[in-house]
Amino acid sequence: LRQILPKNSSDPPHVFHWIPIVGSAIEYGTNPVPFFMKNKEKHGDVFTFTMLGREITAALGAKGNNFVLGGKSLDFNAEDAYTHFTTPVFGTDVVYDVPNDVFMQQKKFVKVALSVDKFRSYVGMIEEEVEDFIASEPCFAAAKTKGEWGSFDVVDVMQEITILTASRTLQGKEIRSALDKSFAGLYNDLDGGFTPLNFLFPNLPLPSYRKRDAANKKMTEFYVDILRKRIAAGEVDEEDTMASLVQQRYKDGRPLKEHEIAHIMIALLMAGQHTSSATGSWVLLHVARNPDVAQAIYDEQVKHFASPDGRLRDMTYEEMRELPVLDSVIRETLRVHPPIHSIMRKVREPVPVPATLSSPAGKTEGVFVVPKGHFVLASPSVSQVDPTVWADAETWEPKRWREQSGAAASAKEYEKGDGETIDYGYGAVSKGTESPYQPFGAGRHRCIGEQFAYLQLGTILATFVRDFELKLAHDVPEHNYHTMIVMPKHPRQIQYRRRQ
Numbered sequence: 001l002r003q004i005l006p007k008n009s010s011d012p013p014h015v016f017h018w019i020p021i022v023g024s025a026i027e028y029g030t031n032p033v034p035f036f037m038k039n040k041e042k043h044g045d046v047f048t049f050t051m052l053g054r055e056i057t058a059a060l061g062a063k064g065n066n067f068v069l070g071g072k073s074l075d076f077n078a079e080d081a082y083t084h085f086t087t088p089v090f091g092t093d094v095v096y097d098v099p100n101d102v103f104m105q106q107k108k109f110v111k112v113a114l115s116v117d118k119f120r121s122y123v124g125m126i127e128e129e130v131e132d133f134i135a136s137e138p139c140f141a142a143a144k145t146k147g148e149w150g151s152f153d154v155v156d157v158m159q160e161i162t163i164l165t166a167s168r169t170l171q172g173k174e175i176r177s178a179l180d181k182s183f184a185g186l187y188n189d190l191d192g193g194f195t196p197l198n199f200l201f202p203n204l205p206l207p208s209y210r211k212r213d214a215a216n217k218k219m220t221e222f223y224v225d226i227l228r229k230r231i232a233a234g235e236v237d238e239e240d241t242m243a244s245l246v247q248q249r250y251k252d253g254r255p256l257k258e259h260e261i262a263h264i265m266i267a268l269l270m271a272g273q274h275t276s277s278a279t280g281s282w283v284l285l286h287v288a289r290n291p292d293v294a295q296a297i298y299d300e301q302v303k304h305f306a307s308p309d310g311r312l313r314d315m316t317y318e319e320m321r322e323l324p325v326l327d328s329v330i331r332e333t334l335r336v337h338p339p340i341h342s343i344m345r346k347v348r349e350p351v352p353v354p355a356t357l358s359s360p361a362g363k364t365e366g367v368f369v370v371p372k373g374h375f376v377l378a379s380p381s382v383s384q385v386d387p388t389v390w391a392d393a394e395t396w397e398p399k400r401w402r403e404q405s406g407a408a409a410s411a412k413e414y415e416k417g418d419g420e421t422i423d424y425g426y427g428a429v430s431k432g433t434e435s436p437y438q439p440f441g442a443g444r445h446r447c448i449g450e451q452f453a454y455l456q457l458g459t460i461l462a463t464f465v466r467d468f469e470l471k472l473a474h475d476v477p478e479h480n481y482h483t484m485i486v487m488p489k490h491p492r493q494i495q496y497r498r499r500q
């Protein structure tokens, strides 16, 4: 009865559950999209559900995204929602372990490191890493024999390629060479602390938690050691992220401390690893399943990069940004498979729900207030397949991004505006918050890795398509929501043959 009668008449409607505390955790955790859709039909865009003792108010659709991500105030707070989970992995004094204005400055520092100037040199490096990997991995042995088909587990391969390419480019040469040795083990231990269990229970007396903490400490020492060696050798002007961080200053003139630099580097490593490797896996699965799309990507490569001797020359960064087929394949994959399905904030002060969000009873304004202590949740996984926005919403169709008109095209127009610089002061930060397309989030907490991710994924995809014909003997797998980032379920074996 307590569930049916809200505590306050202004509380949003509550999803019914049978088991106290656990609430809707199993249904939400198994597959959030049908759970959201079912409750949207019943309650409207805004409703609350219980998940392991937390009260979560979902706000769905583009308007819901705007409500959660576009708030001018800090009443919807990211630190309170995430720090218990991220600080043991990233380390102290960065990201959600500091007040938001400090983190915004840290984001700005990293943006300097992620400049177009640096990106120009990254295309060749990424291509080289992929080719070296293919040449040395046993699962690509068949690539050496003309006409022979082989196969690989796409997630295993993409996880390796993502960390190799991100290390070679963003992390710097020392980390890249240590990856072949001690650093890989440390990374795995740290990654073992980045799971839904850790999100729900930040501190359990389990070996994986102890390994996580030990790995954070050792990895911090590792980065600090590199930093000190570089400074001692007068090498601080190296062209990578760490070097760039050494030169940055907070608003009050203070340089970053050694451990802050180390922890920002760890945060970048973790933020980009699963998001990009999951996206790369989905991209290759769809391309392998759709030979006509693979052919279109290949034709585009030939059109732009074929030399007189028939070989394909290297792409430049600028050229890669002008490849509509390649771009649309990544963009569409992020629409259907956004790696982050739920974006959360914790509510510091009660916030009224705006009229633009609908409920079956009509307008919500003056009716619902999200109470203090709740979490609010926006879901790109829902707005990105909203049938009122996207034609044939569930179907993976990259062509929709190359059309000149229609709902998808206008979403792209909207998104274009997001590419502009965001001021990480406390000024106008809310670009893109009301877009239905938000694989990289929006507003103040919007991703800073988007351009790098496109560069990394585009180069990896082009290299695979140049080298191989790909096939998938089964359908594109379903989503596995039991991992922190949405991954493909098994089977996920792609067949390949060296292009003739």
Ligand code: HEM
Binding pocket: 078, 107, 170, 268, 269, 271, 272, 273, 275, 276, 279, 338, 339, 340, 343, 344, 438, 439, 440, 441, 442, 444, 445, 446, 447, 448, 449, 450, 452, 453
């Ligand atoms: C934030 C997605 C790659 C660094 C975000 C957010 C999303 C996202 C949805 C918003 C989170 C929120 O509002 O709570 C993705 C996807 C990626 C990707 C889909 C790849 C396909 C990267 C990479 C880096 C990175 C490569 C680093 C080089 C960050 C950072 C934030 C962020 C620093 C800011 C968090 C905040 O302000 O609270 N990303 N990301 N991401 N991402 Fe990414």
